[in-house]
Amino acid sequence: MQQQAPSNFLPQLLRTVGAWAVALLLFFPLGWLFLTAFKTELQAIHVPPLFIFEPTLDNFGEVQRRSDYLLYARNSLITSLGSTILGLLIAAPAAYSMAFFRTKKTRDILMWMLSTKMMPAVGALVPIYVLAQTAGMLDSLSALTIVFTLSNLPIMVWMLYSAYKDIPNEILEAARMDGASLWTEFRHVVMPLSVGGLASTGLLCLVLSWNEAFWALNLTSAKAGTLATLIASYSSPEGLFWAKLSAASLMAIAPIVVFGWFSQKQLVQGLTFGAVK
Numbered sequence: 529m530q531q532q533a534p535s536n537f538l539p540q541l542l543r544t545v546g547a548w549a550v551a552l553l554l555f556f557p558l559g560w561l562f563l564t565a566f567k568t569e570l571q572a573i574h575v576p577p578l579f580i581f582e583p584t585l586d587n588f589g590e591v592q593r594r595s596d597y598l599l600y601a602r603n604s605l606i607t608s609l610g611s612t613i614l615g616l617l618i619a620a621p622a623a624y625s626m627a628f629f630r631t632k633k634t635r636d637i638l639m640w641m642l643s644t645k646m647m648p649a650v651g652a653l654v655p656i657y658v659l660a661q662t663a664g665m666l667d668s669l670s671a672l673t674i675v676f677t678l679s680n681l682p683i684m685v686w687m688l689y690s691a692y693k694d695i696p697n698e699i700l701e702a703a704r705m706d707g708a709s710l711w712t713e714f715r716h717v718v719m720p721l722s723v724g725g726l727a728s729t730g731l732l733c734l735v736l737s738w739n740e741a742f743w744a745l746n747l748t749s750a751k752a753g754t755l756a757t758l759i760a761s762y763s764s765p766e767g768l769f770w771a772k773l774s775a776a777s778l779m780a781i782a783p784i785v786v787f788g789w790f791s792q793k794q795l796v797q798g799l800t801f802g803a804v805k
Contacts, residue, residue: 611676691725
């Protein structure tokens with residue numbers, strides 16, 4: 529045993545150092561954003577960068593006075609929750625039918641739905657913009673909620689399909705033998721057994737909707753703008769106000785980072801559905 533210890537020490541040390549290096553690399557942008565948010569504009573552009581400085585909260589007050597942070601945060605919350613709930617209402621029965629009533633085209637439909645996520649969003653910008661303009665829904669929370677729902681729907685169907693496939697068919701057959709209708713089976717058997725999958729799917733799509741910037745920037749302005757619109761407003765012809773931009777960005781990501789931290793177990797479960805059989 530004493531001879532094997534040195535041989536195991538070096539690989540373990542390399543793994544530990546590598547893990548810390550990757551963690552620091554991923555955390556550095558967030559950490560630097562946090563530091564810059566508490567600097568003045570002069571300190572933010574100081575060369576060499578300042579690591580020791582007197583922090584200030586003026587940037588956060590300026591963001592609220594200039595841009596009404598609470599309005600943008602409310603819009604982000606409404607569109608994220610609305611698109612998640614609407615998406616679950618559509619994806620849950622769709623995934624149920626595909627999981628338990630398969631046809632020859634079920635796999636093809638699932639692959640086609642997933643392939644739509646491979647198309648750049650800008651490819652659908654013009655038709656969606658024209659439709660929203662024609663319907664009088666530009667700069668509205670309704671249009672943004674619908675677009676977010678359609679954008680996340682393929683992922684939601686796939687995740688729920690994987691969750692439903694883990695439910696044994698014998699349980700459903702027993703319910704059908706007892707005279708359960710499709711609605712009863714779905715409501716009282718499938719839904720309770722797939723609560724974890726529904727929660728993971730909802731949490732992941734909530735995060736995706738909160739972080740969505742492309743559609744928010746192109747379909748909204750001041751009235752229905754989300755926090756992504758707020759951050760973009762700090763870019764001006766005169767340049768970037770780094771300290772205020774960092775403060776606005778920190779205020780935008782803080783709620784979803786905290787939310788993701790407390791629900792990371794469910795998020796990881798949702799991302800790995802069907803990975804291990």
